[in-house]
Amino acid sequence: MPHGLSSVAFPSLAFLGAGSMGGAIVRGLVASESPVDGPVFVTNRSAAKAEALAGLAGVDAIALENEPAGNSRAAAGARVVILGVKPYMIADLLDEIAPHLADDAIIVSLAAGITLAQIEAKTGARAVIRSMPNTPSTVGRGVTGIAAGTHATADDTGLVRRLFETVGVAVEVDGDDGIDAISTISGSGPAYVFLLIEQFIEAARHQGFDAETARLLAEQTFIGATRLLEAEGEDPAELRRRVTSPKGTTEKAVEVLQSADLAATFSAATDAAYNRAKELAAEG
Numbered sequence: 001m002p003h004g005l006s007s008v009a010f011p012s013l014a015f016l017g018a019g020s021m022g023g024a025i026v027r028g029l030v031a032s033e034s035p036v037d038g039p040v041f042v043t044n045r046s047a048a049k050a051e052a053l054a055g056l057a058g059v060d061a062i063a064l065e066n067e068p069a070g071n072s073r074a075a076a077g078a079r080v081v082i083l084g085v086k087p088y089m090i091a092d093l094l095d096e097i098a099p100h101l102a103d104d105a106i107i108v109s110l111a112a113g114i115t116l117a118q119i120e121a122k123t124g125a126r127a128v129i130r131s132m133p134n135t136p137s138t139v140g141r142g143v144t145g146i147a148a149g150t151h152a153t154a155d156d157t158g159l160v161r162r163l164f165e166t167v168g169v170a171v172e173v174d175g176d177d178g179i180d181a182i183s184t185i186s187g188s189g190p191a192y193v194f195l196l197i198e199q200f201i202e203a204a205r206h207q208g209f210d211a212e213t214a215r216l217l218a219e220q221t222f223i224g225a226t227r228l229l230e231a232e233g234e235d236p237a238e239l240r241r242r243v244t245s246p247k248g249t250t251e252k253a254v255e256v257l258q259s260a261d262l263a264a265t266f267s268a269a270t271d272a273a274y275n276r277a278k279e280l281a282a283e284g
Helices: 020-032 047-054 070-076 087-100 116-123 135-139 154-167 175-187 189-206 211-232 236-243 249-259 262-283
Strands: 010-016 036-044 059-063 080-083 106-109 127-132 142-148 168-172
Touching: 010 020, 010 070, 010 154, 020 036, 020 047, 020 135, 020 154, 036 047, 036 070, 047 059, 059 070, 070 087, 080 087, 080 154, 087 116, 106 116, 106 154, 116 127, 116 175, 127 154, 127 175, 135 142, 135 154, 142 154, 142 175, 154 168, 175 189, 175 262, 189 211, 211 236
Parallel strands: 010 036, 010 080, 036 059, 080 106, 106 127, 142 168
Antiparallel strands: 127 142
16 A cells, blocks of 8 residues: 555445546555545546446446436445536536435536535535545646535545545535635646647747757756655745856846736736636526
């Protein structure tokens, strides 16, 4: 078992809709070698997608095209039920599985824009937890925000937190507002980083490098800098100062970047994302 993960067994689990994110969590759980006290059900619409997960240890992969009631069977056999379908499918899925849920079931939603109250309205007095994982979860370096609903206990939340820690780190936040806020940082954050890398590549090409070399320089500089940040454990500002020699070239470049008022730009960007999250919840 990888260092740092608990040896306490997970209860039986059901991943209803194991797309890229749900599938990443299933693979992370299996790779962590964490014990599971019962089956790990995984449902997918197609047999091909189910087959891709069928070979994982302890996984009962269900193809809904072959077993239309597969979501209900999986939900009935699990203590923790993870909703991995698209947001517009959540309501119908909950209507389908609600009669089959155990009284002590924990419902975990991966869907953006679907509130705790909306899920609780269909699941009664059962524990509900919203989550906001990000795409680096697919490579085991994710950040996931989790928010507990009205009926979720500290033990329920701790259990779900451990599950997401198999694919990275997890942060507990306060309700739907907390999920919306974290979605603007770690949820959308990879897109911001990729945008910066795109622009860095263009800057390298502006300096005369060919496309292949420009991409290599930009990508490896970002990768190296983040690994240094992780290894050193220092404040990013301190690491920046170490690179920025007085009256040197880096200082001149940083002055230009700071004159663009990046702090205000990032604040405005995350505010826009937060407001859109609220709009999506209202539309749902």
